[in-house]
Amino acid sequence: MIATHWELHVLKNNTDQSLSLPLPSLPSTHKLFEAVRFGFKIFKMNPCCCISLQRGTTIFAWIDAVLSSLLLVLFTLGLIGGILYDPSLDTDSPDDVGLSSSQRIQLLITCVLYIAACICQILLALYLRRAAKNNNYRALLRWIIISTIVLLMGAITSGLHLRTALSLGTFLSATAGIAYKTYEIIVVSAFRHELTTSNNLNRDDDSEDCNLQTKEDKAGHVNSTSIDSNVDCV
Template sequence: MCCEGLIEKLPQLNTCCCCCKVETGSKVIAWLDAIVATLSIIVAILGIIGGGGGTGVIVAAVIMIIAMVAMLVMAVVLLLGLYREEKEKVECWLRVSCCLLFLLIASETVSVVSAAVSLGVESAISAVISALIVILYKFYEISVVKSHHYNMINGFGEGRV
């Protein structure tokens, strides 16, 4: 698959965020993804129910709901893989996340260009900073889970299978 090369090139981490184990970091990432997806679905549904916007807002909300349901499903897959120590589920999450990373980069690029064209330089700069933060976080997220997956496969650290 196209993502395997990228996954292999990501750094192997020994610790995560606040010097915690990559196993713990992977679980935190999975729970955060599940919470963010759930809250985003609720907000999008409330936005549709509230009405206030036109057809474009409704279409955007529906697209967001679809994307967040996919994110929630993948978060559950990752959680199951982590807590049951099923490396296949963790690997599935890695592959899907890596492929979705390319869509994220494309989406953020469109957002930056759109902001530059319609809103001006200040908005474009804000969009670039926001895009970089989101993309770098996603790379870090994948690196942490990849590191734990590596530990699971090789029997290192807390990841044992």
């Protein structure tokens, strides 16, 4: 809801009274822009709905680990099938020539690359979970950098695949994967920003306490010195 009045609290005759003053009239487009800007600010502070950023980051880590494990099993089965493939068994149709040797090698190489990528994703997921559990904002920064590089490489690879295989399923799966990874990076970045801000506030509080303790020590030292001087004079 967009605010339309200023509410001021004034003290009159020892009683707290509120005054409601109308805001200047704004164009509807400007109000809509302010609403969108406010919503974006809230989303930037906590892009996770109804849960904390730490819990959201942990959930993303588990999702990455589970999905990567399933894909690892799938591509491992594909690799085993490619190794055990026998062209002589393709006799269902006289027009079926099966896989050529070059296609078989290409399939095996693709499976090996995807298996390596799945293992890396599992390790990254475990790394993210540990960083979220320990509130390690430096480890979160490393994860963000690596995941951003992986996201860019995946987007480029998906674009190259779309030029050669124009299928709706490929386009939708690539778009969903990129959107998911982008949202995950946004959540982890917000969590890291929250940790950094909290650490800076704690550091400022510690410095203020240290300065206050130093002033108290100096004051105590001055008082003890003056007392010793008075005793010597007596």
